[in-house]
Amino acid sequence: MAKRNIYLTDIPLDEARATLQAALQAAGAAQPMGGERIPLAHALGRVTAQPVQAIRSSPHYHCAAMDGYALRADSTISARETQPLRLQLGESAFAVNTGDPLPADTDAVVMIEHVNQDHADGLLIYAAVPPWQHVRLMGEDIVTTETVLQVNHALRPVDLGALAGCGHAQVAVRRRPHVRIIPTGDELLPHDQQPGRGQLTEYNSLMLAAQIEQAGGTASIGDIVGDDSTALTAALQSALDDEPELVLLLSGSSAGAQDFSAAAIAQLGEVLVHGIAVRPGHPVIIGMARDLPVIGVPGYPVSAALTGELLITPLIRQWLGLSPPQVKPVAAVSTQKIASPLGDDDYVRVALADIDGQLQATPLGRGAGVITSLVRADGLARIPRFHEGVDRGDSLQVTLLRTRDEIQQSLLIMGSHDPLLELLATHLRLGGGGRLVSVNVGSLGGLLALRRGEAHLAGTHLFDPEAGRYNTSFVRRYLDEKPAQLVTFAHREQGLMLASGNPLGIQSLGDLRRARFINRQRGAGTRVLLDYLLARQGVDSREVAGYEHEEHTHLAVAAAVADGIGDCGMGLRSAAEALGLDFVGLAWERFDLAIPQRFVTMERMQALLETLRSEAFRDELGAQSGYRSDATGKFVDH
């Protein structure tokens, strides 16, 4: 057995991969899978286990390539337009359809359109026919023994056709590598059960099984094992007994859970790596037990997904004889400063927008628990080890998670978020338009993003007390050099979101003095409106307990009230009702879309505006509680 290096602190990804490969080599488990013969009808996407040779020529006999008459070419030498030659049907000429075999002693076909038949079954020929005219010679497509397909080739529809055409009804393909997945963690519940307080849904197994399936392997998911060393060792033992190609131990979320995994692997084999220098994802364990690889996958979902991408999917491909997927990162400009841990490869999920031909990358949520950041991401930016991060405007290397075309068809809206922007996105998609991608940075943040050329449009609901108008003065102030158009999205009802039943009996802003408030972040339109209304009512913000507690969306404020973190927050009627809260209306505000002039005529923006103005969308919007659609789609003078 080759010497193994054992690492118990974070090591770089490449080193971890090399350690795993050396261990696989030593165990004789690095080679592609053996083959199994399966019917062609089930072979799409499977990978050939050996080169495939033709076992029958195609065509396997000389056949007519046209509908007409087969004859001997040298019998027609005397035929002339002015002096037709007469052949007797059934003796020296024979009717054939395309695909028919040439009758004995014939070597050419004359097309039915070029001859005439007389009443006594005589065939009149008007020109000499060259040998092998309109004949598909045996083996024209392929000759028996020729190689049709190489080894390690993923079968496509045309490959299946070619295999059938040269005599195969079955094909030898590599067996699918099998992965046994063992989820662990006391707090976890299968995803089809309803979790109580303190219970979390276990879905990493579902996600990793799908990654494995997508890469060409198969996965089976065992029952969830509690944080119990004996039970986990027993589960690992039983998984190894099945002789899969790989076992995954999925950790729960607690730090202790990883220790159970490591202990179980050490009990039955050897831990080779404990921790790789990748974020999110670093608490990965790599081990070998009974000559089979065992990977301990961290519990946070983004970490788990990344471990699948970086370590597990490449193994599946290796066992299928496929080369690692070639993913060339593209360059994008970071719209924000990103701090990054010095010692790790840092994978940052980003939204991408193609602005004036330049890809702009905006980081999404960084938390390893925020799976939606991966769902929403257009790309993964990798900030390599020994880099402290990037500044706004720096170049980033981004691996695309969508096709370049999809990204080019997308519109990025930054700024304030309205939940019904998703309704607009739905209508846009159903009408065949591209994606509308939304990044929430508050109204002011959106206008600044437009000024810097980081987004295609911005959602804004900024009230200017001096002008007594929404948005217009802000657009003039922040977008003076790059003129923008304002289009109304909707009027929305803002007010106080209160715990269900309104136990504190709050009726107005004055009552905030006796309640714990949940505020919105600085620059948010709702915060601007609140400050205006507080000032008008003569309430000093310092009197409002919780004024410093900031959340970033209407729904986050509503959730905090629903969960009793605060008694009250300011936000949309729709958000309050969505979470079953009471609501006291304070104002109707106008939520506009700011669109830089140069983007208004873009095809995808025109599609968006058309959707916004469509009766179907406006009707559905106007029917929502707390929304009015009478101005929806109208340009705003400013």
Place this chain on the structure above:
Amino acid sequence: MAKRNIYLTDIPLDEARATLQAALQAAGAAQPMGGERIPLAHALGRVTAQPVQAIRSSPHYHCAAMDGYALRADSTISARETQPLRLQLGESAFAVNTGDPLPADTDAVVMIEHVNQDHADGLLIYAAVPPWQHVRLMGEDIVTTETVLQVNHALRPVDLGALAGCGHAQVAVRRRPHVRIIPTGDELLPHDQQPGRGQLTEYNSLMLAAQIEQAGGTASIGDIVGDDSTALTAALQSALDDEPELVLLLSGSSAGAQDFSAAAIAQLGEVLVHGIAVRPGHPVIIGMARDLPVIGVPGYPVSAALTGELLITPLIRQWLGLSPPQVKPVAAVSTQKIASPLGDDDYVRVALADIDGQLQATPLGRGAGVITSLVRADGLARIPRFHEGVDRGDSLQVTLLRTRDEIQQSLLIMGSHDPLLELLATHLRLGGGGRLVSVNVGSLGGLLALRRGEAHLAGTHLFDPEAGRYNTSFVRRYLDEKPAQLVTFAHREQGLMLASGNPLGIQSLGDLRRARFINRQRGAGTRVLLDYLLARQGVDSREVAGYEHEEHTHLAVAAAVADGIGDCGMGLRSAAEALGLDFVGLAWERFDLAIPQRFVTMERMQALLETLRSEAFRDELGAQSGYRSDATGKFVDH
């Protein structure tokens, strides 16, 4: 019902598509499929039928983000490094693991590493803890009612995780469109049966079903129907009774077969298009019957595959709510003159080579029956209507059939073809190398291709009678300006391939005067050798009957002899034995690889040379009848 245009002559593809769309609209069959709810575990790759909102926040309670102790932040204000605060465990501080819910009346977590415990369950705290430190707030990932996924979204592994995380165990996905396939043709046999003379294997159904499956639909294949109008109409009727989304009538190869299809459609509905201006593939029929679309697919396999790509796959995607695949053609230089029918979009299968950063496109077999041309193709060049073709050196628009990376990892060998180049390709692939793509143009053709920069290397076995040596003088003559290295591939035995049992008793070249010969094409090394040997024996080529009958490969000559087209040909012992022919050896020749000097040091070429010189390859090569490997891999001085 909208007005339909009926075309009975070839019309452009776009017009055919528009006609079909108008008919689908009129029949209410242009819309995406309805939804069905399925478990997440089966939903990978399926397409959402509606936007999906969270039905549970994630996390659904405030939980500890670290292992440690939960406490009230405001109780810790007085804690100092020098003056630790003591909290009582179980009263004012509570042990929590990551993921645990925060106990009532706590709002922060202090990490286990930052505290000390005394013997009386007292917890010593050394710094004030800010509120919500190390707490994952309810809804950090997603808040109930937020939109997680949009409609018409193909589900990826992370999407499944996110759906499970926010409370879904099932998801509403679009039903897969179903296609009924009816193969027709008297001469056709299912692909798992052994065809006799005059019978052809039916595999278009297999290929189209796989295309449909790959696009996200399902297909069921009916029994083959003979060329019988009543039977075909009955089969169509029965398929329509099933109410699939689409019926395909696959024509046999004869011209008459299409008429049966058209008649059956007309019997039960309406033929809208008969013939589109696309080659190969033009005899396509589009019709509607009982408000369902029916497509008549031409019988030649390349035509059938192209019909699938151009007409059927886009329909499946439309019914799934997906936009048509965006395929941006790339520019490549044509290495040959290509004549093209003026009235049609002409789809030419090409091999591609990246030479000095420029894609070179070499057309493969043009016949619509040559399915292997599609299997081997790296790309499809489209020569649009109203173009007569392109000249050598002209730019072509090519849609890639492999990834750009795969093409960039490939080596293109032109020139003479040796069947064992496929063995080298196999060893190269098994060693993790790229593809070795072979285009057969004869030895001289290969050297000329190298001179023009169209290939990476060339196979050559050209004997120079004056020099008494192989290849060297030709490389000097043709590649003087771009110096090339010669590397020996193998020594091979050339001779006369004779019908099994050698009925004419042919023993030497002199006997060719009384046999029908099958020759190789001008410029082929075997032809050069033959001419030299004939001259040495004093045989005049004009005395050899069939000297003008040219085939392009050893196997094609062997196949022609095996099938009795000729009595004898010249070629490799290996080819003769592969087809069960007799063989009279005449000479051992050296088959070399010519490699332009500037390509020798390329990484993939080095991988090729390493494979060529490997013991495993040389042993397997040397064990083949008619081959010697003692010089394999050696550079040749010239």
